[in-house]
Amino acid sequence: MQFKPLNPDFAARVRASFNRQSAMGLIGAELTVVEPGRVTIELPVRDDLGQQHGFVHGGVVGMIADSAGGYSAFTLMPADASVLTVEYKVNMLAPALGERLIARGEVVKPGRTLSIVRADVYALAAGRQTLIAAMQQTLMVMHGMSDEPRV
Amino acid sequence: MQFKPLNPDFAARVRASFNRQSAMGLIGAELTVVEPGRVTIELPVRDDLGQQHGFVHGGVVGMIADSAGGYSAFTLMPADASVLTVEYKVNMLAPALGERLIARGEVVKPGRTLSIVRADVYALAAGRQTLIAAMQQTLMVMHGMSDEPRV
């Protein structure tokens, strides 16, 4: 689908917000693509992101899916609004293995109050991408709420 | 509900598995309660776990809910089985603020192949607990699969 952003500075705004997410820094996530309604977050796989079998932890997969989805919705929000996650549901489809995880969010329906997004997460191993997770998410547009730190 | 574990050593097994989850170590999560069908994971709040407003990142909240839920199911699995998350859905109910987050998982229905679990996450601030997230999750019993590292 083709989306028209309400805020011409949406990309700079998303990048500034992502840089304030210290949890993304902790796991080493990188914001790559920022387009109207679409955001990609990539995560170099590290040993300290694992679950008990040595795969990347499902919760970490959920984290980058949540962020990619939330920022996809944020690209279409007005300049005076902030974004909050209402809920997300993520299916784990295959073990998170490889050199890098790539979470691609895409808005299904932008709304004045709520936006619905889907994100797919791929694992890149030896040049080949495998779909490892599928997410569906509800975001809330917080009108008149700054995206700056509140605490 | 009252659950009867199939594996008398369930608690030691859960603790050993949790200790192998390097991602839990990265965020500083602690395994506290381990009972048949119920597991609690606590997370001291740190600055490097934040999202853009300074609250704990929703994905981090999802991580500890996912782990608390998964280990709740694991307590009831046979000694030769491992656990994998099929999917989870989490609602964010209030900002994750305070000194400590507490994720309490509880099995809704244990099964031979699939187990269903709910988890609630509370934020502890100034001695008071506030419900901040509610999760529902599906886990798979992996019969004959070791819980040891595979990679």
Added chain:
Amino acid sequence: MQFKPLNPDFAARVRASFNRQSAMGLIGAELTVVEPGRVTIELPVRDDLGQQHGFVHGGVVGMIADSAGGYSAFTLMPADASVLTVEYKVNMLAPALGERLIARGEVVKPGRTLSIVRADVYALAAGRQTLIAAMQQTLMVMHGMSDEPRV
């Protein structure tokens, strides 16, 4: 949890709204308990509600869970608001078999804009209740929107 309704006439309002849901009439659903934050809907099992194996269709189970959950939230909304389902997620736990299905909704967190609810569905067979489905749901408070027909 103990909830305090904003609208003293909540029960009459829920009953009137339920009676306008022709789909509930089509499947033969009955509204039984209406309390602050809690609503029960029961469904006598009929042959024309089945899926291919002869159990009650999972979508029908979802329907009564959705309605029980939605009306649980509606009991706590102000008199000038209506309720809309944002999303729901339902796990099927056991075959829907027996004489009657009983869907019990309960508010997890009422909110000014969004309310979060859980519902459990039981099948009653030979005097014994079995948990057959577990739902988690997000509802929206539509301030200033009548609950009367709009079409």
Added chain:
Amino acid sequence: MQFKPLNPDFAARVRASFNRQSAMGLIGAELTVVEPGRVTIELPVRDDLGQQHGFVHGGVVGMIADSAGGYSAFTLMPADASVLTVEYKVNMLAPALGERLIARGEVVKPGRTLSIVRADVYALAAGRQTLIAAMQQTLMVMHGMSDEPRV
């Protein structure tokens, strides 16, 4: 994605199974497209499918999404297996209004034990389709279980 069915008679099998779902007959749902990994179910809008505002009930929307998704997965299952819904999550995006609802399921990942599917539901009004619901679902492959009635 391109899928290769394991059972060459998948279409006849899906149609026979759908015809045994009495609940689909009750609401008047019609099975239209049956392709490998993709199934469409259509629902002529009727007055007796409504919720309180006169739109089609969200639970009815969920029913056809659940069936379209489940049969999408079923097209890819072996001839001796049956399909059961493990769980589904559906977002309501717009009021279900118009002459006809169209639920299109598509497999995201077929599996030996579990299959993951997404479905989108559209409302057709005056020749124009509007996306009204988005679903994500987990199905179980029941090996060695007949699709015939069990009760």
